[in-house]
Amino acid sequence: MNLSEAANFLKNYNGRELRLMEVCGTHTAGIVQNGIPSMLSDRIHLITGPGCPVCVTVTDYIDRLINLAKDPANIIVTFGDLMRVPGSAGSLTQAKASGADIRYVYSPAEILKLAKEDPGHTYIFAAVGFETTAPVYAALLSGALEEKIENIKLLTSLKTMPQAIRRVSDGIDGFLAPGHVAVITGTEEYRQLASELEVPFVVSGFKGEELIASIYALTRLAEREGKAGFINLYPQAVKEKGNEAAKAATESFFEKGDAAWRGMGIIPDSGLYIRSEYKKYDAGSHDLAGDSEPEGCRCREVITGKLPSCDCPLFGTVCTPEHPVGACMVSQEGACFNSAKTTKNY
């Protein structure tokens, strides 16, 4: 099956109506970037699930980060996307404008250098992410330990995917398995999820033609109702056992715990926290469960795939990429941001 045959099948698909969900922010961005929605029959609906780490972060976390930023002894270090996410009273961007020292970095390794050169401040890294980024944070902690750098802490909001997929699986006919997460964790847990939930899973790459091939495969599996199925179409990067060294690094610094997800509440054992023996590196990441959305914002339903972005009453009027109200409009991996990018006259 070549690209044009697969594309032709998807455009003319006339089988049962399908709701296919992607749960990886990079897939969401790749689908939009390649114009894939325009290539599908109107019987195939692509639904964006909880695959954007910034979007599933609760407001308690943002509030705690802002409180830490107010202490002049602290310097907050973050990736860009988190800056504009609204907490219950303002965002990091606003805290920065009021004088808090908040910096962007491109890679966590930069923090080691910053902290080493400036022992008078505590560098607090906003460690948000899934299984994919956890090994990077583990490497950072390992570096801090090795170089005896005491002025680094992480405020973690680290989550693991399978539990969240179970929560949102109602009414979904097939999943594109999270590609980057699977690179680390391997295929086994997705194979198991497929048989447990009785829906097909396809592991996909990120290029346009890879996404088309995966959506084609998923459609062929999903058109037979109630059948599971599992295909790894990204074997060059995703192995059955994943990246064992990365998994071991994560395990040596992090342990499982309950985590609060925006829109889904607390999901048992779906979080990763710094192990108690390294708690001196934790900036207070436990028990951040409170979540208050701005008035009218329906991010919760968008994240869980229950509401298309464009059906939120704030979408495109009050909430735009220039003036985001909810986290889904802030992040470049968010469902609303990506919908806005492809919506005429939103």
Added chain:
Amino acid sequence: MRRDCPLAVLNIMADKINKTHGAGGSATSELIDSIFREAFSNEYLEPLSDSAVLPLPAGKKLAFTTDSYVVRPIFFPGGDIGRLAVCGTVNDLLMSGADPAYITAGYILEEGFDTDDLKKVVASMADTAKEAGVQIVTGDTKVIEPADIKEPGLLINTAGVGFIDEDIDISPARIKPGDAVIVSGNLGDHHAAILGCRMSVKNNIVSDAAPLTQMISGLKDAGLDIHAMRDVTRGGLATILNEFASSAGAHIRIEESSLPVSEEVKGFCGILGLDPLYMGNEGKCVIILPDEEKEKAVEIMRKSPYGQNASVTGSVSCGTPDVTMRTAIGGEKIVSPLYGEGLPRIC
């Protein structure tokens, strides 16, 4: 530029910039004499008076522009802040149809900045000005506390004037359905080069910072009827085309497969999740002209050393005033302008 002490040239220049260099006294004169005066030497600068007094050509309109340059690192593959400061202002003048003539150079130096590095930046500005066919005719120097004491640098402001023939009218309002969209070369090079430096990613990507004087003169000399023209800087091609579509009240459609992007930049963007459509260049432009002139325009642009990958990438039609793209795999999508901060500041 002022010179208070005629003997200052005899002093030996300090190896780091200090506050006295911006105080307007003998150290400032020494700096001007030993670094700027010689490098930029021309008849309008030489009197070193409070203003440069310039001749005005008869029957021409004046184009006037300014821009500030704050890029870090100061030296990067393919250029430096000085080359950028000349190219940016020269290209802005060119895009309005002007022949760039004179530019100014305002330096805000951070205390502790290496004097040899300043000399390199100034020499690069002088070379670029020569290449672009402009003269640096007046300037200013101030010294401030460094933003980062470990890495003192400099900021540059340039303003420029150029002259436009009375009959030239280049503006987005002239864009018409049926026009062709031409991009002068590979997108994203400058942006990727700067980002690569900041992230310490080893690659072969080189900034495209360049003055487009020769290329644009070629197009004008051939008598082509350029409707609109813009240099592709911050915000990228996507943002410019959206502005064009909205000013012209017409639809612009581009083809992903005909967008010039180098393999290195494609790879770099793939890894970092960036899109070349939103990345800045410092030596590329987009030109809109009648469809029947497109082949001629591309031929002329490709003769310039900075236009070898020029290509027709889209067309203007009646319809909603927005931008769409046919993607390489055959999808259709809306191309939005750049939203938010998106990417780090690059110029």
